[in-house]
Amino acid sequence: MAKAKRKISHSQALMQRCLPFNHEGEYFDLQAIFDKINSQYFWLKPLRGYKITWGRRRKLAPKEYFVFGTIQEEDRLIRIHPRLDAPFVPTWFLEYVVYHEMLHARVPDEYSEDGRRRVHTEEFGRREKQFLHYTRARRWEDENLARFLR
Numbered sequence: 001m002a003k004a005k006r007k008i009s010h011s012q013a014l015m016q017r018c019l020p021f022n023h024e025g026e027y028f029d030l031q032a033i034f035d036k037i038n039s040q041y042f043w044l045k046p047l048r049g050y051k052i053t054w055g056r057r058r059k060l061a062p063k064e065y066f067v068f069g070t071i072q073e074e075d076r077l078i079r080i081h082p083r084l085d086a087p088f089v090p091t092w093f094l095e096y097v098v099y100h101e102m103l104h105a106r107v108p109d110e111y112s113e114d115g116r117r118r119v120h121t122e123e124f125g126r127r128e129k130q131f132l133h134y135t136r137a138r139r140w141e142d143e144n145l146a147r148f149l150r
C-alpha cells in the first residue's frame, strides 16, 4: 500500500514538472492576479479564454535586457518571467506587468507608413497610465532592473 502511494505521488510530481502551463508560483498565483486585474480594469470587456503561466526557469539571467512578460495573441497565452516569483517583488509591480500584457489584448497594434508595427501606441500609453500604481511601478522597475540581470 505504502509503495503504491509513493508511486502515485512520484508520477504526480513528474507530471507537474512536465506541465507546460503553471500559474501557481512559490510566492504568487498568476491566475488570481489575472482575475483581479480583469475585473478591476477590464470589466467592460473582460479577457476570456486566456491562459497565464510562469515562463520556464533558465539557469542564467539575461545580461542586456529583461522581458518581464509576453503575450501570444494566437494562443491567448500570457507568459510571465519566473524571476518575478520572488519575495522582493511587490504585488503591485507584478500586477502592473500582468496589466501591461493584458492591455496588449485590448489595444490594437498600429502600423506606420513604412509598414512597421507599433505595439506601444499612444493609446496604449494612455491606458497604461490608468493603472493605479503606474508611476510607482515604473520607478520600481528602473530602480530594481539590475536585480534581474547578470
Ligand SMILES: [Zn+2]
Pocket (backbone or CB within 6 Å): 100, 104, 119, 120
Ligand atoms: Zn508591451
